[in-house]
Amino acid sequence: MSIKNTDYYSMPSLAHPDDWKAYERNAGLFNNRHVSKSFPGSKLLRHWKWFVGVGVVASVSSAGYYFRGEIYNKMNPVVMQEASTNTGQRKYIQLSDGSEVWLSPQSTLHYPEIFNREVREVTIEGEAFFRIKENPEHAFIVHSSQVNVKAPGSSFNIQAYSNQPYTAVTSVSGSATVAVKDTQLDAEPAIIKPNQCAIYVNDYQKIVTNNYSNADAHMQARRNGHYEFWGMPVSEVIKEVQRQRPVSVTLEGNYSDAKFYGEFRAQEPIEKILKRISDGVSGKLIAEGDAWVIKVKDGK
Structure with missing residues (x-):
């Protein structure tokens, strides 16, 4: 499952301010032959056309950026x-x-x-x-x-x-x-x-x-199947046990407030793990075939 050597794609900019004048010249936006010199608003008109040109560049650039990204995504799908x-x-x-x-x-x-x-x-x-x-x-x-x-x-x-x-x-x-x-x-x-x-x-x-x-040591212990609890509800502790071992465990009695302080290792015998948990909440461990019952007398 190891895959190495990732290549990241960098999206270049398709529009740059240095290109605006060249674009405007090519588009003829400052061609005075299209503006009457005797018209009082010719200067305003030229400015208006300049803004239009900038707007066109920005729109074209944004569209190009978007479609280039779309093309890249289609050519390089996420697997x-x-x-x-x-x-x-x-x-x-x-x-x-x-x-x-x-x-x-x-x-x-x-x-x-x-x-x-x-x-x-x-x-x-x-x-x-x-x-x-x-x-x-x-x-x-x-x-x-x-x-x-x-x-x-x-x-x-x-x-x-x-x-x-x-x-x-x-x-x-x-x-x-x-x-x-x-x-x-x-x-x-x-x-x-x-x-x-x-x-x-x-x-x-x-x-x-x-x-x-000391989070580093505790997290390394969890990775190795060593679990520690400091007042964890016993119902949550049993869930952790069942993630480690395919075992049926039923809690009975007044266990809603029962909390467990202790530890277990995933490879320990299951009876030893459950007996430690049962004793930790003042309970009684009962074997019923392949299943187990922990009867809790009082919340702890």
């Missing part, structure tokens, strides 16, 4: 690629500009085979870690269902699963701008720097930022 992961699967992708993507389980990345447009754009469904190749002339934008992340060259992790109530972007190096995708919402974009994260909560439709100490 999209897709990379997906299943439960417990991880995948590394190198994009054509040298940027790198580490795709987490149950995730999909849509990206061009070659970046041949002014802006480098990809779309993520799920979670991925991006290391963007710096190019100030061609911004890099990661689209998700709720937010867009713009970064000229930086490293960050984005969690954007459709079944979670939030989208989280954590910066490891460089800066990134996180903006709500729905422009109708009154939500200010956030600029995050290393060891900061931006979280968009679906119900509140706002972006909040927080410090995230």
Whole structure:
């Protein structure tokens, strides 16, 4: 899936002020034979024709620029690629500009085979870690269902699963701008720097930022299947477990306020993972064939 050596197209200008006089001479706009010397308004008329000439040049130039762009786009279509992961699967992708993507389980990345447009754009469904190749002339934008992340060259992790109530972007190096995708919402974009994260909560439709100490180490741990939680609702922790392992887990009892503080590694025995989570929320783990039930007594 590695594609290298991207060639960017630069659209030249089709109109330049230095060409105006030549154009006007060729068009005969200053040919005094067409203007009566005895007419008092001849000077005004000449000026009027000059403005018309400038307007024609601008119109022709704009049209030429537009159609040249259309021709280029048709001759160089964007060929999209897709990379997906299943439960417990991880995948590394190198994009054509040298940027790198580490795709987490149950995730999909849509990206061009070659970046041949002014802006480098990809779309993520799920979670991925991006290391963007710096190019100030061609911004890099990661689209998700709720937010867009713009970064000229930086490293960050984005969690954007459709079944979670939030989208989280954590910066490891460089800066990134996180903006709500729905422009109708009154939500200010956030600029995050290393060891900061931006979280968009679906119900509140706002972006909040927080410090995230030692983000590089924590994000590398996630890429390796080591997950840490600091007060995460147990229902969200179970979703994370099910992205790593094909297992049926049901929560019962008073679990809506139960929060888990702890960690697990994706390759640990599933019973060990679920027992640790169950104990962490004062619950009881019950095996029912190939499925599991965690009964929570009191929210924690």
